[in-house]
Every structure is written in C-alpha cells, then in structure tokens.
Amino acid sequence: MKLIKKVGNEKELGTNNVTIVYADRQCFERLRCKIITEDGKEIIVNLRGISLNDGDIFETDEGKLVLIKRKPEEVIAFSLNDLSEAFKLGFELGNMHMRVMLRNNEVIIPTDMGKELLLEKLKEYKPYTKKEVFIPNLEPTVVMINF
Known part of the structure; x- marks a missing residue:
C-alpha cells in the first residue's frame, strides 16, 4: 500500500475510519520509509516535495485513510x-x-x-x-x- 496524497490532519478531520500507524523520526526526516501496520500490512512512504507532520492523514492507493503519528x-x-x-x-x-x-x-x-x-x-x-x-x-x- 502506498501513500498518494495528503488529505489533512487529525485536528481537522478527526480519527474516524482512519488507520493509525506510528513512524520513527527518520521516516519523518527522510520522507521515505516502510511502516508496518498493527495487522501486518506494509505502507510505503515516499513523499518527495510533501512535508510530513505528526498527525497528518493520507489517502492510500487502495482508497484507505492513514493517520501517521510519531513513535516515541x-x-x-x-x-x-x-x-x-x-x-x-x-x-x-x-x-x-x-x-x-x-x-x-x-x-x-x-x-x-x-x-x-x-x-x-x-x-x-x-x-x-x-x-x-x-x-x-x-x-x-x-x-x-x-x-
């Protein structure tokens, strides 16, 4: 599953019908990484020219919404x-x-x-x-x- 576009953040859109995933600091800095969801699915993050902030919500190529949070x-x-x-x-x-x-x-x-x-x-x-x-x-x- 790939992120394709940013649709907002959790403050604007809330967390209903959203898959929450946690990414490490390097993912936020490099904008390229793989994140494994709690149910074992792989999400590919490759965000050239798009900023990534804690709480951003993205649409995936499968039409799902994903909320990305920073991992402690x-x-x-x-x-x-x-x-x-x-x-x-x-x-x-x-x-x-x-x-x-x-x-x-x-x-x-x-x-x-x-x-x-x-x-x-x-x-x-x-x-x-x-x-x-x-x-x-x-x-x-x-x-x-x-x-």
Missing part, C-alpha cells in the same frame, strides 16, 4: 538548574553537532551516537533516559567558508 524513542535528558552547568553542557553538545530539543529547563538529545557513549561522556551533567517523541527545536548553526 529512547532519548537522553538533562535538567538544567544552574546557568554555568547549562553553558558547559551547551558547549559539549555543540562540539558534537547534536540536534537538541529544549523544553522549559530540560535539554533532550537523541541516542543516535550511542546511548552508553553519551551517558558516559556527559555523566557530570546527570543525564537520564526516557521514552519521548523527539522533535529537535535547536540545531547548530552551520557556517560555510570558501577557500
């Missing part, structure tokens, strides 16, 4: 209570070119580089793991230098 993933989080510690953590994460999600006084990073490696390297900042939908809202600035 294991992340590493830090609670920030000290300005100096927050600055040092930001410096460390910047040096690793990490994508970051910042919410209130909490910094959240993905475990893409290896959970154990990151927990060890950043242990002085008291990291903890949890499952959460990771949507980065801070990214390192890239500067291109021509020589």
Whole structure:
C-alpha cells in the first residue's frame, strides 16, 4: 500500500475510519520509509516535495485513510538548574553537532551516537533516559567558508 496524497490532519478531520500507524523520526526526516501496520500490512512512504507532520492523514492507493503519528524513542535528558552547568553542557553538545530539543529547563538529545557513549561522556551533567517523541527545536548553526 502506498501513500498518494495528503488529505489533512487529525485536528481537522478527526480519527474516524482512519488507520493509525506510528513512524520513527527518520521516516519523518527522510520522507521515505516502510511502516508496518498493527495487522501486518506494509505502507510505503515516499513523499518527495510533501512535508510530513505528526498527525497528518493520507489517502492510500487502495482508497484507505492513514493517520501517521510519531513513535516515541529512547532519548537522553538533562535538567538544567544552574546557568554555568547549562553553558558547559551547551558547549559539549555543540562540539558534537547534536540536534537538541529544549523544553522549559530540560535539554533532550537523541541516542543516535550511542546511548552508553553519551551517558558516559556527559555523566557530570546527570543525564537520564526516557521514552519521548523527539522533535529537535535547536540545531547548530552551520557556517560555510570558501577557500
């Protein structure tokens, strides 16, 4: 089964007569992946030129409606209570070119580089793991230098 067109999102259309599937973050970023439904059917996502957001509803080539939700993933989080510690953590994460999600006084990073490696390297900042939908809202600035 293939997605053929976006028809709206769950806030506009609701969830009646819709198959709900969960996709990982990479699917949302790459716009190309395969998702297996709870009943074992394969859905092919190949969305060139179409954005994919949590809660989008698509029509398939079989005429069915599919709601795509983000799948929670294991992340590493830090609670920030000290300005100096927050600055040092930001410096460390910047040096690793990490994508970051910042919410209130909490910094959240993905475990893409290896959970154990990151927990060890950043242990002085008291990291903890949890499952959460990771949507980065801070990214390192890239500067291109021509020589």
